[in-house]
Amino acid sequence: MAKVGIFVGSSGGVTLSAAEKLQELFDGAELINMEEDYNDLEQFNDFDILLIGSSTWGQGDAQRDWVDPLYEMSNEEPDLSGKKVAFFGAGDQETHGEFFVSALGKLDDIFHKCGAKTGFGHWSTDGYTYKYSYAEKAGKFCGLPIDDINQEDLTEARLTAWAEQVKQEMKI
Numbered sequence: 001m002a003k004v005g006i007f008v009g010s011s012g013g014v015t016l017s018a019a020e021k022l023q024e025l026f027d028g029a030e031l032i033n034m035e036e037d038y039n040d041l042e043q044f045n046d047f048d049i050l051l052i053g054s055s056t057w058g059q060g061d062a063q064r065d066w067v068d069p070l071y072e073m074s075n076e077e078p079d080l081s082g083k084k085v086a087f088f089g090a091g092d093q094e095t096h097g098e099f100f101v102s103a104l105g106k107l108d109d110i111f112h113k114c115g116a117k118t119g120f121g122h123w124s125t126d127g128y129t130y131k132y133s134y135a136e137k138a139g140k141f142c143g144l145p146i147d148d149i150n151q152e153d154l155t156e157a158r159l160t161a162w163a164e165q166v167k168q169e170m171k172i
């Protein structure tokens with residue numbers, strides 16, 4: 001059976017809660033909190049499927065626990081070929097609508113650069129209102145945006161539907 005690793009960086013707990021829900025939805029998935037459980041890039045090698053979670057901060061940046069690993073990935077380009085990857089994360093489309101969940105777009109770029117198979121779990125922009133998002137690629141988000149500040153009531157259903165979609169697309 002394919003091994004699923006959920007790697008999550010979350011400052012206020014919103015993306016972490018989403019990761020915990022995803023852990024329930026993906027049988028046998030392991031959750032790696034970037035703040036507490038992450039050691040080095042080698043950890044990606046333990047899994048066939050990576051669900052990568054990060055909230056967005058600053059000017060559309062990844063959550064702080066991702067900063068060093070992403071820098072290392074950019075420089076070292078570890079070989080992630082053969083791994084299927086999908087992205088999710090929290091943002092705020094109202095107050096930070098100029099960079100809404102932009103971190104997902106940056107993560108997508110870096111994992112793609114390392115040879116991982118991306119393109120899973122792309123999500124319609126319908127139902128979100130924002131000015132700009134670097135996560136919007138070819139008319140869709142390159143992962144699942146959640147927004148507990150403005151649309152908390154939609155989060156659980158979004159996660160459930162997204163998990164189903166990813167399982168079908170990845171054939172797991």
Ligand SMILES: Cc1cc2nc3c(=O)[nH]c(=O)nc-3n(C[C@H](O)[C@H](O)[C@H](O)COP(=O)(O)O)c2cc1C
Nearest residue numbers: 010011012013014015055057060091092096100101
């Ligand atoms: C200083 C600051 C900057 C932020 N920048 C962004 C941003 O650029 N884009 C975005 O979508 N959300 C932004 N947010 C909103 C957070 O991503 C949002 O609060 C999210 O729920 C945090 O998730 P977490 O608890 O998983 O860390 C920002 C919030 C703060 C306080």
